Amino acid sequence: MLMFCPTCANVLVVEEGPKSYRFSCNTCPFIHNVTRKISSKKYPKLKELDDVLGGAAAWENVDSTAETCPKCGHDRAYFMQIQTRSADEPMTTFYRCCHPQCGHRWKD
Template sequence: MLLFCPGCGNGLVMEEGQHCHRVACNTCSYTHSVTRKVTHGKHPKLKEVDAVLGGAATWENVDSTAEPCPRCGHPPAYFLQLQTRSAEEPRTTFYQGCNAQCGHR
């Protein structure tokens, strides 16, 4: 069951504490204690996400740079330029670190 805040109308989120459960609004200060046990819940099926940059095959034959990854500091990093907007706009450069454990883009 989806509950809405009576003050501002936003959806309420469930908060769990050590001794109490309650629903609260992220926008205003409204909270309401949950007095009965929630026995079921529905989890919607997540939509599959398309690979916007073309997937793993896109990164196979790209150039690299000596610039280190900003997250893990592992040099070098791969880069790829794609035309993401109209022809009048410059290309967008995407970087990906070489460290497989980091995977930062």
């Protein structure tokens, strides 16, 4: 936790005084004795994650191909290709199993 000097607005440093710890300013004579425990927690607000593949709507109008699902062994899978790296790298192919009870997703 940072504390600032009310006189010159510099950061206060912690030092050991004669009886207890204290905050002191390095540029002016300001001193604040610590008489109780000082703590403060502030958690940052996390931003919402975007679904890179476009969510469930992205899989609505995709084609299927003869690809075996590694989870259930079904012989058909939906697929889509997305450029996930730089332009000189090949596209990444994403698959989703066509079997209604499986729906396993993987990439190639």
